[in-house]
Each structure stands twice: as structure tokens, then as C-alpha cells.
Amino acid sequence: MPELPEVETIRRGLERVLAGVRIRRLQMRRPDLRFPLPDHFADRVEAQRIERLTRRAKYLVAELSGGEALVMHLGMTGRFSVVAKARKHLLGAYVYDTDGDPIHDHVAFELSNGVSLVYNDPRRFGFMVMMDAATRETHALFRKMGVEPLGPELTAEYLADRARGRKSNLKAFLMDQRNVAGLGNIYVSEALHRAGLSPNRAARFLSDARGRPTDRARALVPAITSVLEQAIAAGGSTLRDYRHADGERGAFQESFAVYDRDGAACIRPGCNGVIRRMVHSGRATYACNRCQR
Secondary structure, three states, X not given: OOOHHHHHHHHHHHHHHHOOOEEEEEEEOOOEOOOEOOOOHHHHHOOOEEEEEEEEOOEEEEEEOOOEEEEEEOOOOOEEEEEEOOEEEEEEEXXXXXXXXXXXXXXXXXXXXXXXXXXXXXXXXXXXXXXXXXOHHHOOOOOOOOEOOOOOOOOHHHHHHHHOOOOOEHHHHHHOXXXXXXXXXXXXXXXXXXXXXXXXXXXXXXXXXXXXXXXXXXXXXXXXXXXXXXXXXOOOOOOOOEEOOOOOEOOHHHHOOOOOOOOOEOOOOOOOOEEEEEEEOOEEEEEEOOOOO
């Protein structure tokens, strides 16, 4: 599943094609994806102008001129393609062992600039939801969601407040979208290594007895932001199934310090540790057995 840097890369690629254009026609080639497609979907989007394409956590949000927002999640295998003059340009594909077989083209938006935006999803884990743009943050998808990790709201004080008294470990705490929105398996592992924190350490140690942030919380904030910013600059991470806006592979996997490096030497200067793989809630976690405490 794409994490924040991959979704942001997709957003930037699609925005060049979508911002300011109208949806002339919607084609639904099936009634559902993971969930049923929105009621009266065509009536609600046709003739609407896409004012802007934004992102919230791992969701793409197309804000429409009529006041609604189309919220899209790619799931495991969702991909968007822009089709123009019989040429298919892959924009922000996230592909799971598939070549984008057109039999899995489920939704197509014909746009006023002469191109079509086609959503392809073999496993149909993605979904699309319509909601009022002005009250979007109160919608069930978003109302309990935590802060954006690249926004000013992510501070050591915020983390300390959220973590105070928590028994869960740091990996689970950061993966919980109610705390920090958009983080996933790869970037949590990488951020914890940069901060020198063990994923097994209890989250409550981000806060002292008075609820003030500890040095661990102060180290974690820049670790998170720097990892995400570097990953976005690299176009995300490509393992086997992600390509970014121009169809090229993301490159951040070449900078992994711990993720998918089980048994390798730690790259931190002066550390003689070894990267070990462990499992938290069924998800693989990677950490140095020496410098992460």
C-alpha cells in the first residue's frame, strides 16, 4: 500500500493534468470497488470543475466547483492513467504484479482538456467517496485522523500529549492514523532509526511525568519530517509495485537505512550493530539492535 510520499508524488503528477479542468463524462464499468461507488456518482461530478487536487494522509482529494470533494484511496493495487490521443501515460501507478490489464479499468473520467483519467484496480481494494468539501474533516474518514506529519501541527509537544500514559510501543503508536496521519511501515522504521529509538520502546517515554516532551520526542519530529521530505524528493520508494507520476520508479529505497535490510550492518557512523527484522501486529519492522534504544 502506498504511504504518504508515494501518494504525494502521485498527487503532484496528476495535478498537472486535473487542476482547472471540467469533468465532461463519467463512466462506471462496475458498481463498486472495495465499497459501492457514490450514489448518483455521474450526476454529482459531471460538469464540475476540479478546482484543486490535494492530499490528506494517504487519500487523494479532488475539490470540485460545486462544493463537494471526491476522496480517493488507491488501496493495494489502484493506479491512475491519463489517456490522450491513443497514448496511455501512466501517472502515479501503484501496481501489484499487474500490467494494467484494461479489464480492470473500473472508472473513467472524460475531461474537458481532451484526456481521460482511468482508474485501474485488479484487486479492488481502493475506493471513492463523495463528501461536502467544507465539512470534510468531520466526515467519518477524517474526523479521528491525526495531524499531517509535514505540517506545523507535528511538534514534540503534540507527540508527548498523544503518547502520555500509552502502553503501546512506538511502532504501533506511529502507525496509528489517529496520532500521525499518512505514516506506514517503511517510513516509521526509517524515522525511528534516524531518531535512534527502538520500535519496541513504550510510546509513553515520549512524555515526562508532567506531560512535557522528552528528548526522544524532540528527536522524533525532525526524523519523521526529514525522512518524508527526502522520500518525496526521490519520488517515493519502489519495491515491486510502485511507479510515480511519469512512470519512472521511485528511488528512495536506495537510501533505506533499515527497511528490508535484515542482517546487514547498520550504516550509522560508529555503530557496529546489525539490522534485525521483527514483527509488530503482523507487519515487518526493521531496526538496529545496537543504536536504537
